[in-house]
Every structure is written in structure tokens, then in C-alpha cells.
Amino acid sequence: EDQVTQSPEALRLQEGESSSLNCSYTVSGLRGLFWYRQDPGKGPEFLFTLYSAGEEKEKERLKATLTKKESFLHITAPKPEDSATYLCAVQALPGYALNFGKGTSLLVTP
Amino acid sequence: SQTIHQWPATLVQPVGSPLSLECTVEGTSNPNLYWYRQAAGRGLQLLFYSVGIGQISSEVPQNLSASRPQDRQFILSSKKLLLSDSGFYLCAWGAGGPVREQFFGPGTRLTVL
Numbered sequence: 001e002d003q004v005t006q007s008p009e010a011l012r013l014q015e016g017e018s019s020s021l022n023c024s025y026t027v028s029g030l031r032g033l034f035w036y037r038q039d040p041g042k043g044p045e046f047l048f049t050l051y052s053a054g055e056e057k058e059k060e061r062l063k064a065t066l067t068k069k070e071s072f073l074h075i076t077a078p079k080p081e082d083s084a085t086y087l088c089a090v091q092a093l094p095g096y097a098l099n100f101g102k103g104t105s106l107l108v109t110p
Numbered sequence: 111s112q113t114i115h116q117w118p119a120t121l122v123q124p125v126g127s128p129l130s131l132e133c134t135v136e137g138t139s140n141p142n143l144y145w146y147r148q149a150a151g152r153g154l155q156l157l158f159y160s161v162g163i164g165q166i167s168s169e170v171p172q173n174l175s176a177s178r179p180q181d182r183q184f185i186l187s188s189k190k191l192l193l194s195d196s197g198f199y200l201c202a203w204g205a206g207g208p209v210r211e212q213f214f215g216p217g218t219r220l221t222v223l
Contacts (some may be wrong), residue, residue, distance in 0.1 A: 004153075034211060043200050044154075045215035087154070096142060096161070096168060097202075098212055100153040 004029045006101035013078055013108050021073040021104045023088030031091040033071050034098060035064050038085045039040050047073075047086075078108045112137035116201050116215040123222055129174075129188040131218050133201030136182065141203040143184040144212060145176055148198040160184060161206065196222045 003026045013019055026035065032051050036044035048057040050066040057064045061082065063074040073086055085105045089098040113136045123129060135141055145157040148160045157178035166176050173192060180194045184201055198219055204213040 036214075041217075043202075043217045046211050046213055049211055060113070089154075094186075096144075096159055097156045100155075102151075102153045 002089055002099045004099050004101040006086075006087055006088050006104050008104060009102070010105045011107070013075075013106070015079055015108055015110050016077045018074070018076045018078070020075070021086055021106070023071040023073070023101055024069060025071070025088075025090045026069075027090050027092040027099075029093035031093055034088040034089045034091070035062075035071070035073055036089065038087055038103070040085075044087055046064065062106055075106070078106075080108045080110055082106065083108045112203070112213065114201060114203055114213060116199075116217040116218055118218060119216065120219045121221070123191050123220065125193055125222055126190050129186070129191055129195070129220070131186040131199055131220075133184040133186075133215060134182055135203045138182070138203065138205070140181060140206060141180060142206055142210070142212075143201040144204070145184065145186050146200040146202065146214075147198075148200060148217075154200065155193070168191075191222045193222050196220055 005024045007022045032049050034049050035047040038044040048064040055066050061076050065072050085103040087103045089100040092100045115134050122180050142161050144159045146154045148154045160166050160178045175190050200217045201215040204210040204212040
């Protein structure tokens with residue numbers, strides 16, 4: 001059975017304190033791994049798609065990387081506006097569904 | 111650009127009442143459409159997806175149903191709501207074909223009392 005596990009469940013950082021969020025996955029055949037950001041009471045906002053091990057994507061202070069077993073979302077010099085829940089999801093062969101982890105709740109304090 | 115709409119934004123319904131949530135997408139043709147539920151303390155759970163008009167696949171057996179009467183319209187329904195149906199319902203769309211991102215709507219917060 002496909003599984004996605006995110007850690008830590010919650011993370012508190014001071015503004016400017018860089019860190020990484022982890023997404024471990026077990027799938028029979030990976031089509032893609034996706035990162036989303038979700039603000040309270042809103043729908044998830046798409047951030048990145050990663051297709052194969054070794055791939056990296058960047059957007060502003062965020063950088064996503066992928067290995068054969070896990071993905072990391074690195075946050076460099078975070079700001080309070082980066083506070084949100086970050087969700088990881090995998091899409092496995094041969095289906096269309098995204099299998100989501102429970103997310104990491106990030107709080108960045110001034 | 112593409113946009114996705116959901117309504118209502120919030121809904122409070124008594125147990126045993128019917129349900130109809132609507133989702134529409136603008137700016138794209140023949141999208142794949144999805145209904146997810148997000149319950150407190152749990153990840154997003156896929157309920158239904160559709161790759162075309164009248165084509166519905168169910169991921170989780172339950173008292174909910176879905177329909178796609180038009181290319182860019184997706185409806186989630188129930189004849190009789192249960193307390194366990196409470197949650198945050200999200201509609202998403204994606205382009206057809208393999209490995210495509212899904213883009214989510216604003217969601218509907220459903221509370222069943």
C-alpha cells in the first residue's frame with residue numbers, strides 16, 4: 001500500500017532560521033511527487049512537482065529535492081508570511097489520485 | 111488563466127438532510143476533476159474523480175455520490191448526511207494525461223449537526 005509520511009508534524013522557527021521539512025514515501029511506481037502550501041481555511045496552493053530522483057526545484061525561499069525514498073522542502077531565511085501547513089503528495093502508477101501526507105505545520109515568528 | 115469555484119463556502123446541515131456541493135472550472139477544456147475531503151487530524155482523502163462527462167470513479171465507499179453533468183462542472187451529493195460527513199470538501203482540477211498537478215478550489219466547510 002502506498003504511504004506518505006511527513007515530519008515533523010509541527011515546526012516553529014524564528015525569522016531567518018533555515019530548516020527542512022521531510023516527506024518519506026513508499027509507492028510501487030512513482031509518477032510524481034507534489035508539494036503544496038495550505039493556509040488555514042483555504043484550499044492547498046500548488047508549489048512544485050518532482051518526477052525523478054536527483055531533481056530539484058526552487059521558488060523564492062523554497063527548494064524541493066527528491067530521492068528514491070524521500071523529498072525535502074528546504075526553507076531558507078523564512079519570513080512570517082511563510083507560516084502555513086506544507087503538504088506532500090505522491091501520484092503512483094497507474095492511477096490519477098494524489099496520496100497526501102498529513103502535513104507539517106510551520107510557524108515563523110518575527 | 112484557469113480558475114476554480116466552489117459553493118457554498120460554508121454549510122451547516124442536520125443529520126439525515128440531503129447535500130449538494132458544486133464545483134466549476136473556467137479557462138480549460140476536458141479537465142480531470144476531483145473531490146477530496148479533509149477531516150481534522152487527517153490528510154486529504156480522495157473521494158471521487160472524473161476524466162470526462164458522465165465518467166465517475168469512486169475511491170472510498172460511503173453515502174456520498176458525484177456527478178459530472180457538464181465538462182467543467184462537478185457535483186458532490188448525498189441523500190442523507192451522517193455526522194461523520196463533516197469536514198472540509200475540496201474540488202480540484204488537473205489537465206488530462208499522466209503526471210499532472212492538481213489545482214484546488216477554495217473549499218466548502220461542512221458541519222453536520
